[in-house]
Amino acid sequence: MNKGYLCIVLHTHLPFVRHPEHEDFLEEEWLYEAITETYIPLIEVFERLVNDKVDFRVTMSLTPSLISMLSDGLLQERYLKHINQLIELAHKEVERTRWQGEFHALALMYLHNFSRARDTFERYRRNLVTAFKGFQDLGKIEIVTCGATHGYFPLMDICRESVRAQVKVAVSHYEKTFGRRPNGIWLPECGYHPGHDEILKEAGLRYFFGDAHGVLHGTPRPKYGVFAPVYCKSGVACFGRDLESSKQVWSSIEGYPGDYYYREFYRDIGFDLDYEYIKPYIHPDGIRVNTGIKYYRITGSDNKQPYNAHMAWEKAAEHAGNFMYNRERQVEYLYDFMQKKPMIVSPYDAELYGHWWYEGPMWLEFLMRKIHFDQKTIRMITPTEYLLENPRNQVLTPSMSSWGWKGYSEMWLQGSNDWIYRYLHQSSARMTELAKSHSQNHCNGVVKRALNQALRELLLAQSSDWAFIMGTGTHVSYAVKRTKDHILRFTTLYEQIKSGSIDENWLRDIEYKDNIFPDIDYRVHQ
Amino acid sequence: MAILRKVKKKIKDAVSKKKKIVSAKKISPRRAKKEISLATVKEIPGMHELVAQRIKFFTPQSPAAPRMLEELPGSFGQDKIILQVRDPRWLHTYWEVTGASFERLQHQLGQAFYSAKRILRVYDVTDLIFKGNNAHRFFDIEVGSQANNWYIDTNGPGRSWCVDYGLLLPDGRFIMIVRSNIVQTPLDGPSWITDEEWMIPEDMFARLYGMGFGFGKSSPVGKAWKERLLSSPGIASMASPVRKAKERKFWLMVNTELIVYGATEPDAKVTIQGKPLKLRPDGTFSLRFALPDGRQVIPVEATSADELETRTITPIVTKETKSHSNLRERAQA
Numbered sequence: 001m002n003k004g005y006l007c008i009v010l011h012t013h014l015p016f017v018r019h020p021e022h023e024d025f026l027e028e029e030w031l032y033e034a035i036t037e038t039y040i041p042l043i044e045v046f047e048r049l050v051n052d053k054v055d056f057r058v059t060m061s062l063t064p065s066l067i068s069m070l071s072d073g074l075l076q077e078r079y080l081k082h083i084n085q086l087i088e089l090a091h092k093e094v095e096r097t098r099w100q101g102e103f104h105a106l107a108l109m110y111l112h113n114f115s116r117a118r119d120t121f122e123r124y125r126r127n128l129v130t131a132f133k134g135f136q137d138l139g140k141i142e143i144v145t146c147g148a149t150h151g152y153f154p155l156m157d158i159c160r161e162s163v164r165a166q167v168k169v170a171v172s173h174y175e176k177t178f179g180r181r182p183n184g185i186w187l188p189e190c191g192y193h194p195g196h197d198e199i200l201k202e203a204g205l206r207y208f209f210g211d212a213h214g215v216l217h218g219t220p221r222p223k224y225g226v227f228a229p230v231y232c233k234s235g236v237a238c239f240g241r242d243l244e245s246s247k248q249v250w251s252s253i254e255g256y257p258g259d260y261y262y263r264e265f266y267r268d269i270g271f272d273l274d275y276e277y278i279k280p281y282i283h284p285d286g287i288r289v290n291t292g293i294k295y296y297r298i299t300g301s302d303n304k305q306p307y308n309a310h311m312a313w314e315k316a317a318e319h320a321g322n323f324m325y326n327r328e329r330q331v332e333y334l335y336d337f338m339q340k341k342p343m344i345v346s347p348y349d350a351e352l353y354g355h356w357w358y359e360g361p362m363w364l365e366f367l368m369r370k371i372h373f374d375q376k377t378i379r380m381i382t383p384t385e386y387l388l389e390n391p392r393n394q395v396l397t398p399s400m401s402s403w404g405w406k407g408y409s410e411m412w413l414q415g416s417n418d419w420i421y422r423y424l425h426q427s428s429a430r431m432t433e434l435a436k437s438h439s440q441n442h443c444n445g446v447v448k449r450a451l452n453q454a455l456r457e458l459l460l461a462q463s464s465d466w467a468f469i470m471g472t473g474t475h476v477s478y479a480v481k482r483t484k485d486h487i488l489r490f491t492t493l494y495e496q497i498k499s500g501s502i503d504e505n506w507l508r509d510i511e512y513k514d515n516i517f518p519d520i521d522y523r524v525h526q
Numbered sequence: 527m528a529i530l531r532k533v534k535k536k537i538k539d540a541v542s543k544k545k546k547i548v549s550a551k552k553i554s555p556r557r558a559k560k561e562i563s564l565a566t567v568k569e570i571p572g573m574h575e576l577v578a579q580r581i582k583f584f585t586p587q588s589p590a591a592p593r594m595l596e597e598l599p600g601s602f603g604q605d606k607i608i609l610q611v612r613d614p615r616w617l618h619t620y621w622e623v624t625g626a627s628f629e630r631l632q633h634q635l636g637q638a639f640y641s642a643k644r645i646l647r648v649y650d651v652t653d654l655i656f657k658g659n660n661a662h663r664f665f666d667i668e669v670g671s672q673a674n675n676w677y678i679d680t681n682g683p684g685r686s687w688c689v690d691y692g693l694l695l696p697d698g699r700f701i702m703i704v705r706s707n708i709v710q711t712p713l714d715g716p717s718w719i720t721d722e723e724w725m726i727p728e729d730m731f732a733r734l735y736g737m738g739f740g741f742g743k744s745s746p747v748g749k750a751w752k753e754r755l756l757s758s759p760g761i762a763s764m765a766s767p768v769r770k771a772k773e774r775k776f777w778l779m780v781n782t783e784l785i786v787y788g789a790t791e792p793d794a795k796v797t798i799q800g801k802p803l804k805l806r807p808d809g810t811f812s813l814r815f816a817l818p819d820g821r822q823v824i825p826v827e828a829t830s831a832d833e834l835e836t837r838t839i840t841p842i843v844t845k846e847t848k849s850h851s852n853l854r855e856r857a858q859a
Contacts, residue, residue, distance in 0.1 A: 092814070096783070098799070100818050158608055158707060194710075212738045213751055219717040223724040225734030244740030274783060277814065330737075337733070394724045399712035400611060408613035408712070418675060421610070422620050426602055484598055491599075 002341070002379040004331030005386060006371070007239070008364075009059045009209065009347035010042070011186050013150055015465035015482075016065040016516050020074055024284050027478055031069055032082040035128065036292060038354035039070075040117045041361035043124075043131045046140065049368055056140055056368040057380035060132065060350065061186030063146040064173045065463070067129050068516045071177075076126040083121065086292060087114045089281045093269070093293060102306040103295050109309055110293050133178055142382035144184035145174040145205075148517065151462035152412050154193040154400055155421060159428035161435075161525050162462065164199050165455060168524040169517055171203045176519065183384045184208060188464050189412070190241070190347070190403035197232035207237035207383050209347060214401030215240030223394055227334055227342035229386070231395045238398050239383055244330065245346040248323055249357075256319040257357035260300040261311050265356060267296040267304055294358075316359040320366035328377040343386055344378075347403075405471075417470040423487045424462060428525075430494050431458050435525045438497075449511065450502045451522040454493040456514050458525075461486035489514070607691045609706035614683035614714035619646065620675035621691045623703055631693065631701065642693035643668050647700060648678055651708060652685040658702075666694065684713040715748040774853075784843060786824060787812035793831040799824055819845050 014034060019025040049056050069075050090111035097103040124131045135141040147153065148169035156162045167185070174182045184207040185200060192210050200208060212226050215238060222230055226240030249255055256262075270282050270291040282289050296304035297312070327344060334342035353360030371380060404411035413421070431454060438451055461483055469479035489510055496502045607621035632639045645668050649661035669676055669691075680687060687709055692702040716735060720726070726734075732747045739750035790796060792809035805811050815822075825840040 096814050096816050098801075098815055099822055100816050103816065155610060157709075158610065216735055216738050216751075217713045217716055219713070220719040220721040220724070221717050221726065221731060223721075223726045225731075226738040227734070240738065242740070243738065247740050274781075277783075334737070337730070394721065396721070400710075401712065406613060408611075410612055410616075413610070413612050413618055418618060418620070421608070421618075422622075422675075423598055425608060487598060488596075 001376070003335040003377050004342040004344065004379075005381040006327055006331075006378045007057070007059060007343060007345045007381055007383060007386070009061070009186070009345065010350035010353070011061045011146075011347055012039075012066060012350035013061070013063040013146065013188075014066050014069065014351075015463045016068060016149060016460060018069060018072060018075055018513075018515075020513060026283055026287065026289070027475065028075070028078065029082075029289060031075060032079050033290065033292060034351050034355055035070075035079055035121070036083060036086070036114065036117050037358070038351050038361070039128050040120050041354045042350065042364075043120060043128065044116075045361050045365040045368075046131075046135050048365065050135070050138065050140065052369075054369055054372045055380075056372065057382050057385070058141045058364075058368075059144060059184075059382050060141055061144045061146045062129070062132060063150055063186075063188075064148045064170045065150060065516065067173070067177055070129050071127050072515075079121065080118070080126070083114060083118045085281055087111065087118065089291060090114050090293065102308075106295050106307060106309070107293075114292075129177060136178065142183070142384055143174075143178060144186050144383075145170045145182040146186045147188040148173065149459040149463045150188040150465060151459070152189050152191050152402070152409070152464035152467070153187060153196055154191045154402065154409050155412055156424075156428070156462070157193045157195075158425055159432070160196075160199065161432045162428040162458070163196055164202070165431075165525040166459065166462070167199055167203045167205070169455075169459065169520055171205070172519070173517060186347075190214075190401070191409070191464075192238070192398055192402070193400050194397050197234045197236040197238070200236050201234040205236060207239060207387065209345065210238045210240050210398045211401045211403045211407060212241050212243050213407055214238070214398040215396075217399040217401070218396040219399070220396055222396055224338055224340065224342070227338060227344065228340065228390070229343065229383070229393055230398070231393050232397060233395060237383070237387060237393065239343070239345045240398075241347055241403065242344045245323070245327065245344055246348070248326065249346075249348060249352070256323075256363065257352075257360070258298065259315050259319070260298050261308070261315045262298055263294055263307050263312065263358040264296040264298045264304055265294070265358075267294055269293045269295070312359050313362060316363040317366045320363050320370055323363075323367055324370050324375065324378075328375060331378050341390075343381070404468075411471050412464055412467040414471055416473070416476075417467040420461075420467060420470075420483050423483075427458050427461065427487055427490050427494075431455060431490075431522075431525045434494065434497060435523055439523065446502050446504055446507070447497060448522075450493050450497050450507055452520050453507060453511055453514070454490055454497065455520055455522045455525055456516055457486045457490040457493065457510070460514055460516065461490065486514070605704045607689060607704040607706045609687065609689050609709050611709050611711055612677070614712050615679060615681055617648075617678040617680060617687060617689070617709065617711070618675065619678060619689050619691075619706060621704060621706075622674065623691070627703060631703070635693075635695070635701070638695050638697075639693070642695050642701070644671050644673075645669060645692065645694045645700070646676060646678065647690040647692065647702070648680065649688045649690070650680075650682065650685055651688045652710075656688055656708065658705075661688070668694075680711060683711050683715075686710045715751060780847075782817040782845060784815045784817040784822070785812060786815070786826065786841065788826065788839075790828040790837075791830065795829045795831075797827050817843070817845050819847055 014030055017025070017027045017030060019028065090107060093107035094104065094111055097107045121128070132141065132143060136143050147166040149166070151162065151166045153163050153166070170185070171182060181204055183205070185205050187208050190209060190211050192208070192214050197208070207229065215222050215226050215230060218230065226242055229237045229239045231237050247255065249257070268290040270278060271288050278288070278291070279286065281291055295306055297307040299305045330344065331342055353364060368380070371378060401407055402409060434451055434454060438447070443451070466479040466483045469475050601622050603624055605623050605627050607619060609617055609619045612618050635642065645666045647664050647666050649656065649664045651661050654660060667676065667678065678689070689706040690702040691704050692700055694700050716731070728747070735747050736742055736750045739753070741750045741753055786798065787810070789808070789810040790805070792805060792807060794805070794809070796803050796805060796811060798813060803811055803813060821842065821844045823840060823842050825838055827836060827838045829836045
């Protein structure tokens with residue numbers, strides 16, 4: 001009999017970046033890299049586990065903006081072009097490294113991986129969402145939703161109509177995509193503000209995740225800490241994050257990904273090789289970018305040694321064993337102490353796996369195999385399964401919290417990005433005004449289209465990613481431009497709707513550019 | 527009349543100046559002041575490049591506006607103040623007051639208007655229905671006429687707050703111009719309220735509390751959180767672990783590659799080191815190799831299409847690398 005549960009959560013998100021007006025767009029690479037390095041490797045891990053009849057559970061949030069990009073024809077087309085380019089480069093690398101055995105073996109590995117990625121991509125008819133849906137239908141993974149465009153809810157509290165729109169648009173998008181209603185939600189940035197659970201309840205959601213201090217500093221005190229979910233007064237459950245298991249993977253100092261045998265992220269041939277040679281495979285403007293071909297391991301000194309895939313796999317297996325051992329001890333201790341089976345919730349950004357920590361998907365696979373075959377103390381579970389088995393839980397109000405820098409809102413509210421809220425809040429208020437004044441469904445086609453587009457623009461402006469990027473200081477000008485563009489488009493629509501003079505050609509143009517959520521209904525913004 | 531016009535103009539100038547100039551404020555690290563009960567706000571000089579962009583906001587819109595606005599407006603023509611929570615201790619507020627409102631105040635107050643200070647009055651309104659005069663306590667922050675947003679250190683986790691923006695007259699009277707929404711700061715430690723049915727002894731809770739933060743089993747209540755804050759790694763999706771800083775940044779990297787190229791009849795078969803290669807339609811070929819130290823023997827063999835004739839050319843390349851480095855003391859000028 002098991003003594004506790006482990007719930008691995010992979011938060012899978014990228015902001016909506018799609019620029020049909022440009023042939024090549026630097027920031028679209030975020031998606032292509034994540035597909036090759038994270039999404040496809042994860043799908044392949046799940047496939048192998050299913051084929052080998054390993055029972056496993058993973059909870060994944062696939063954000064509506066990511067789903068929209070993964071199922072977009074233009075981006076699929078562009079990904080294919082991207083991966084074909086990579087395969088061509090890998091072929092050249094196989095030739096170029098002929099006299100350097102270690103590198104030659106790695107070039108062959110990349111050629112093999114890229115070719116397989118293309119096969120997997122084609123196998124799912126270029127829409128990777130169907131792959132994840134398949135694993136959900138098999139009962140192996142549970143997919144939860146997220147804010148429609150990953151807006152950071154605590155800083156939207158002044159206009160809860162927008163929180164409601166973020167949630168409701170996401171839920172109906174989920175239903176359309178997966179053919180059922182979502183049970184849970186990953187609050188963007190794990191950002192909870194007391195009272196927002198009411199909105200989740202309205203949308204039919206049964207649980208969300210909170211950071212550890214959100215639950216631990218809840219009122220009244222949580223009897224089981226973060227090791228059992230709690231109910232908010234609305235009856236929506238909150239699962240608290242366990243920081244011990246998080247740290248083992250996340251920490252830049254003691255975390256697994258920093259092991260010297262693992263692949264070095266920063267040594268990419270896009271930067272290392274001769275400019276003329278690499279030019280066709282970097283940005284057309286000649287900006288050097290990551291190609292994904294990296295030949296070195298972290299090493300621990302500046303004199304980087306060539307990567308050895310076999311040794312890295314051994315390490316990943318060892319680390320998976322270490323993680324499992326630690327969870328077993330943690331669960332045993334807590335079980336004795338709580339007189340109840342503890343629930344360990346370990347959420348991670350999915351893009352950490354593969355993209356940043358190259359061996360991450362492999363580690364996950366080893367971990368799930370080991371848990372299945374080698375022990376009986378812990379059982380992998382999804383939140384929905386847990387609540388079915390453990391319906392009685394304490395009622396409390398978690399405190400405002402996020403999983404961002406310092407645990408609250410500072411990442412998204414600091415000198416570099418605080419200017420945006422004046423505009424975001426004003427636009428939210430205006431959207432509410434529009435939704436109210438057009439609450440009857442008899443507005444004509446163009447007005448309705450304009451209203452729906454206005455909500456799309458507002459949602460796109462609200463992505464927490466823009467404030468985040470401004471806060472970190474890389475790609476800043478793009479994040480500023482996106483924020484401004486969407487607010488300006490929203491404002492223009494607002495004024496045109498109010499004055500009854502909608503410029504239909506212009507509307508068509510932005511509908512084509514910002515084509516997210518085709519079935520949106522502006523009336524959810526109430 | 528002329529005097530009045532002048533005064534009006536002065537006010538207008540002041541107001542439009544306010545729109546154009548935005549002061550950037552940052553705050554001191556949260557742990558810098560432990561003992562402070564009233565709020566203070568620190569300014570850090572130097573604006574982020576982003577903040578500079580805000581300066582360009584004000585663009586009047588003519589009725590025959592282009593399809594899309596070109597820039598974000600500097601203001602929305604309303605009197606408004608919004609308050610939001612940053613963390614258990616700090617609030618952020620932004621506001622806007624129209625020129626018309628300032629003019630009205632100038633009329634009412636006369637000369638006193640010019641010697642009035644622009645202040646934020648921050649009220650602690652925890653657990654009460656705020657009527658404007660029944661706060662538990664309040665404190666003032668002078669913000670100057672050009673600021674339009676501010677970070678407020680409340681040093682008060684788990685309490686409710688409301689902020690007025692207004693004028694503090696020399697005689698001590700406060701004229702409220704706009705009043706904010708009410709917000710509540712989160713607790714920065716565990717709640718003192720326990721639930722009878724789910725009660726837990728203090729020492730046991732302390733253990734669970736520490737474990738929840740991944741700090742082992744015996745962390746005193748509250749301490750684990752502070753430890754976490756101190757060691758906060760800055761978790762973020764697009765951020766990457768920090769690269770170690772080197773003492774000196776200077777470096778040199780040299781690599782060599784070898785290009786082997788040539789041409790033959792377009793329909794010939796060519797191998798290089800025994801491996802077939804593909805000719806371009808015009809019969810030329812070019813291959814590029816990373817060139818390590820040592821000796822490379824590179825036979826290139828071409829066989830005619832009728833397989834009657836074979837030609838071989840074998841470049842032999844030897845590479846060796848020497849390196850030398852020298853770090854001088856900087857010469858004394």
